[in-house]
Amino acid sequence: MKMGLAMYDFYGRRARVMPRHRMFSRARALEEVPALTPRIAAVGRYHDATVTAPERLVLELVQDGTRLSPGSEALNWTALTGRSGAVLHLDGPDGVREVTARLVVNAAGPWIDSVNRALAMPLPRQIGGTKGSHILLDHPELLRQLDGRMIYFEGNDGRILLVFPYHGRALVGSTDIPAEDPDQAVCTPEEVAYFIGALRDLLPGLRFDEGQIVYAYAGIRPLPNSEGVAPGLISRDHSAPVAEPEGDRPFPVIALIGGKWTTFRAFSAEVADSVLKRLGHPRRQGTDTLRIGGGQGMPDAAARGDWIAEASAATGADPGRVALLLDRYGATARAVAAEEGADPVLLGGTDTSEGEIRHIARVEQVVHLEDIVLRRTTLGVTGQASRAVIARVAEVAGAALGWDAARRGEEVAACTETLTRRHNAPPS
Ligand SMILES: Cc1cc2nc3c(=O)[nH]c(=O)nc-3n(C[C@H](O)[C@H](O)[C@H](O)COP(=O)(O)OP(=O)(O)OC[C@H]3O[C@@H](n4cnc5c(N)ncnc54)[C@H](O)[C@@H]3O)c2cc1C
Known part of the structure; x- marks a missing residue:
């Protein structure tokens, strides 16, 4: 571990903004986190950046991109459904649209193979995804002992797990299980039992049970197709293979395989450069410090x-x-x-206001209620989306978006259904 952290410091030395790592003795670690298992040998501490709201970061990137590039458009809730020659068929809330492509970047993550199928591309499978689940716990004593820190530890089966504070809850993750269909990914009872067991082993001084879980979710990592390789050993590096024009498809398709938040800026710049080169345009703007x-x-x-x-x-x-x-x-x-x-009028029992919901509904490309509950705010992930809160958000957002009573009812039903599926229980 010490060698790994030393290498981490070494590779980050040129752009260092955070302190170097430090090792702590077992006694010192148990003093700082008394609930920790005495089976540890020592603890290493290093510093890293965190993304506090990944869903909001996506939205802000989309908004900046469309603002800085007049003529560009981002269509929310719109799926590529088919292709005729160079014409792409897009199906969205306002109906079907057609776009003529000179080049396509397939950034559909774990859905890359299904988008390839919609593009009528006879390619071998590009994605060999693995499912990762997480749970969030309402556990004030755990948060007190974490004191802003993440614990990054090895479970009894040798897998790397983590637990850290996230918007007033403790986030625990993740699993790494081969899985194909991103639309069916859910956190299963077996995964929940695995997390609870791992927490009990790591922190025997604290009590853990399923009643503390306020939210659970799963996603598929868009890793490269690597048949026969154990999930933990599949490369986490990214790549952007190009399918050159072929048959009745007159444009190239660049697929973004294996991206991570950690490297999204570098990966985007790399792909933007290759797109600009193919379209014959010079790069006008670097984004490293933007x-x-x-x-x-x-x-x-x-x-x-x-x-x-x-x-x-x-x-x-x-x-x-x-x-x-x-x-x-x-x-x-x-x-x-x-x-x-x-x-400010706060939504019952939360620190999110109706004014925030109005602002979000007006300027943040909201199509459905769950955009607000699950992505623009932390109401869903923190387990604060009670039935009363969902109903009130639907009223406030509905007033801003012109939803009638029937539409509000549909939105509430769909959002409740999604939360029930993720959380394994309907909102209270
Ligand atoms: C469990 C888990 C843990 C992770 N942990 C980390 C971590 O600790 N650090 C880190 O840096 N990264 C982490 N990642 C990776 C990161 O969250 C993203 O998965 C990765 O960056 C891929 O992003 P993406 O933009 O390529 O794909 P996605 O974010 O999945 O976006 C793909 C988009 O394509 C859309 N789409 C699907 N079908 C169509 C269609 N037919 N037409 C149009 N659009 C379509 C989807 O709706 C979606 O919006 C983790 C991922 C998972 C799943």
Whole structure:
């Protein structure tokens, strides 16, 4: 472990922004986290960045991209369903659209093979996905002992697991099981039992049971097809194989295999360069230091206090509330605070306001209620999406989006169904 962490420091030395690793003795580790198993030999500490809201990061990237590139478009809830020659058939909320392609980037992650089929491409399978599940626990004592840290540990079966604080809950993951259909991926009772068992082994000083679970979810990693290789040994590196024009398909297709959040900027730049080259355009803008979404105009630690005071004076919002919105939305917090005003109405039992929902519904490409509950906010993942909260979000968003009573009812039913499937129980 010590050698691994030393290599991590070595490879990151040129762009270092965080402290180097440190090793702690068993006694010191047990002092810091008393519930930890005494079977440990020592503990290594290193620092890393975290993405606090991956779904919001996707949205902000899409919004920045379309704003900076007039003429581009992002179509939410729209599927590629077929192809005739160079013409792609897209099916979305506003019906069917046709687009003539000069080049296609297949960025459908675990759905890459099904998009290849829609493109009528007779390719061998490109994806050999593995399912990863996670659970979130309501466990204040565990959060207290974690104190902002992630524990990255080996289960009894040798798999690497992790547990860390996430929006007031403890997130535990993940499994690594060969799986094909991303639409059917769910966290199974066996996976839940595996996580609970691993936590009991790691932290025998704490109590764990299934009643603490507020949310469970699963996803398929879009790893390269690697038949016969054990899941843990499949390469996590990314690649962008190109299918050159063939038969009645006059355009090339670049598939994005195996991407990760950790490397998305480098991977995107790599693919953008190859697309630009094929289309005969020079690159006009590097993005390595470009700030994303609400990161633009976000104050640094020294300017934070002034920024909050100024936004609070301009919008009438309480400074404490502005600080919370700043952590959640970056500099976009100012617009959200203006929408909320001096007296935010909070959704029952949560710190999310109706003003936030109105803002999101108006400017964040919402098509369905679950976009708000599961992706734009943390209501779903933190287990705060009770039946009452879902109904109220549907009313507030519905008013902004012009949903009538029938549409609101459909949206509530669909969102409840998704949460029930993920959580293995209907929202309370
Ligand atoms: C369990 C798990 C744990 C992970 N942990 C980490 C981690 O710790 N660190 C890290 O960096 N990364 C991690 N990842 C990887 C990361 O979350 C993404 O899976 C990876 O970046 C792939 O992203 P993507 O954009 O290629 O695909 P996705 O994010 O899956 O996007 C594919 C998109 O294609 C759309 N689509 C599907 N079919 C069609 C169609 N016919 N027409 C149009 N669109 C379609 C889907 O709706 C979806 O929006 C993890 C992934 C999983 C599953």
